[in-house]
Amino acid sequence: MLSVAESSPTLRKTALNTVHRQMGAKMVDFGGWDMPVEYPATGGVLAEHLAVRTGVGIFDVSHMGDIRFTGPQALDAVQHISMNDAARLVPGQAHYSAMLYPEATFVDDIIVHKIADEHYLFVINAGTREKDAGWVEQNVGGFRCTAENVSDDYTQIAIQGPRAQELLQKLTDAGLAQIKNYWFTFGSVCGLKNTMIARTGYTGEDGFEIYIPADPAISARVWHEVLAAGKEFGAIACGLGARNTLRLEARMALYGHEISESINVFEAGLERWCKLEKPEFIGKAALERIKAQGVKRTLVGLEMIERGIARDGYPIVDDSGSQIGCVTSGSLAPFLKKNIALAYVPPRKAEIGSVLNVEIRGQKVKAKVVPTPFYKRPKK
Amino acid sequence: MNYPSSLKYTKDDEWLKIEGDTGVVGITDYAQNALGDIVFVELPKVGAEITAGKPFGTVESVKAVSELFAPANGTVTAINEELAKSPEKVNQDPYGAWMVKIKLKDAGEAGKLMSSADYEKYASERG
Numbered sequence: 001m002l003s004v005a006e007s008s009p010t011l012r013k014t015a016l017n018t019v020h021r022q023m024g025a026k027m028v029d030f031g032g033w034d035m036p037v038e039y040p041a042t043g044g045v046l047a048e049h050l051a052v053r054t055g056v057g058i059f060d061v062s063h064m065g066d067i068r069f070t071g072p073q074a075l076d077a078v079q080h081i082s083m084n085d086a087a088r089l090v091p092g093q094a095h096y097s098a099m100l101y102p103e104a105t106f107v108d109d110i111i112v113h114k115i116a117d118e119h120y121l122f123v124i125n126a127g128t129r130e131k132d133a134g135w136v137e138q139n140v141g142g143f144r145c146t147a148e149n150v151s152d153d154y155t156q157i158a159i160q161g162p163r164a165q166e167l168l169q170k171l172t173d174a175g176l177a178q179i180k181n182y183w184f185t186f187g188s189v190c191g192l193k194n195t196m197i198a199r200t201g202y203t204g205e206d207g208f209e210i211y212i213p214a215d216p217a218i219s220a221r222v223w224h225e226v227l228a229a230g231k232e233f234g235a236i237a238c239g240l241g242a243r244n245t246l247r248l249e250a251r252m253a254l255y256g257h258e259i260s261e262s263i264n265v266f267e268a269g270l271e272r273w274c275k276l277e278k279p280e281f282i283g284k285a286a287l288e289r290i291k292a293q294g295v296k297r298t299l300v301g302l303e304m305i306e307r308g309i310a311r312d313g314y315p316i317v318d319d320s321g322s323q324i325g326c327v328t329s330g331s332l333a334p335f336l337k338k339n340i341a342l343a344y345v346p347p348r349k350a351e352i353g354s355v356l357n358v359e360i361r362g363q364k365v366k367a368k369v370v371p372t373p374f375y376k377r378p379k380k
Numbered sequence: 381m382n383y384p385s386s387l388k389y390t391k392d393d394e395w396l397k398i399e400g401d402t403g404v405v406g407i408t409d410y411a412q413n414a415l416g417d418i419v420f421v422e423l424p425k426v427g428a429e430i431t432a433g434k435p436f437g438t439v440e441s442v443k444a445v446s447e448l449f450a451p452a453n454g455t456v457t458a459i460n461e462e463l464a465k466s467p468e469k470v471n472q473d474p475y476g477a478w479m480v481k482i483k484l485k486d487a488g489e490a491g492k493l494m495s496s497a498d499y500e501k502y503a504s505e506r507g
Contacts, residue, residue: 045442046417332419
């Protein structure tokens, strides 16, 4: 039996870290976390991506963070820092949103869950846990609301794919068919009472995320039970490699790439989740200015038409070689079997069908602007 | 891991098969395993000069781009066209999925590369 290699002591670990290593996962430092990028024993990143698109895949996403808001002014506090309109949520409903700086650029993108009139939960990115907690503390002090960073309390497991509901239904008493997309409930999962079960995810497929106690023994038990229950559907463990290719095909933003402290909501094309009709929120004034002035760059989807893979950070250049834009994320799309990318380009080059040059190791390689999302799951 | 004894090896994980003054080049089992699924291979044109220790192409996995380093000095006489359509062949059969054939400048120099036993030791030290 091979010894399970130890990770660097300075990297943070989820409660499932030992399990991933026992499964022979290839581990990587992701934003200071020791995380599985793929599991070679069950096929690796391409197999994992295809499992999610055709059956079901299981992800440990416990590195994500969680901030709870409670109190008589919890809604007001949330409304002040979140760009979407949380007043539209009813208990059991969630939505995609973002916290913005006054310049209308991104602190982070988030999922806002309304648990009760005085109880909201933000799920936030791993790499921005501390920054987000600091931002919240700085900005909700004036409200009768308690904001708690409960990130370390939960192991979060994502079960994603067309067979996800069948898999999870075997393990829970909650009626999953009644939970609509972006809604959640509480139920017993693997014998654990009052577990939050959300129909959310980052893959472009149907699926669920469950939030269980971050205890290593409990987390390992549930992880193995989920994989066992999923065996008949072809379920395999999936790492961050597949997580990235899946979200890219579905045109979902990754913080630090499509959204960041220097990119605004309109540039990123996320205005659908930004409710300017709200009377007040951080970033609103800047958004109105930007809306009036227009943007200098816009996010587009690209498909390579000459041989080559556009990757994160590669320049978009005009025919004379001058840089006019930048690839934010790019890869082979394992399900679509094409090389795709998201990129910021000047609005005049953003028309569908526009042909652009991606500079790949000094060479201009042609790509065309295509509609996004690149992949949309089939309607049931 | 498999390292045929008839081949020579480099510290950059390429293998070289010497047949008279022709060299055949590919990447080792260790390399393909470390890379994971290979999705793209970029090779030089026939006629290109390659220089020992310098990059002559790239091999890409889903996540990363890796340079290919020439094991010896020479001129490219053939490239494996199959790898454009089927890069996964490198994972499936790293010693059968040759990348380039070269006319060696100096077969004697090329013979000084690592043996299979030395390379196996080197690979196992890296984990």
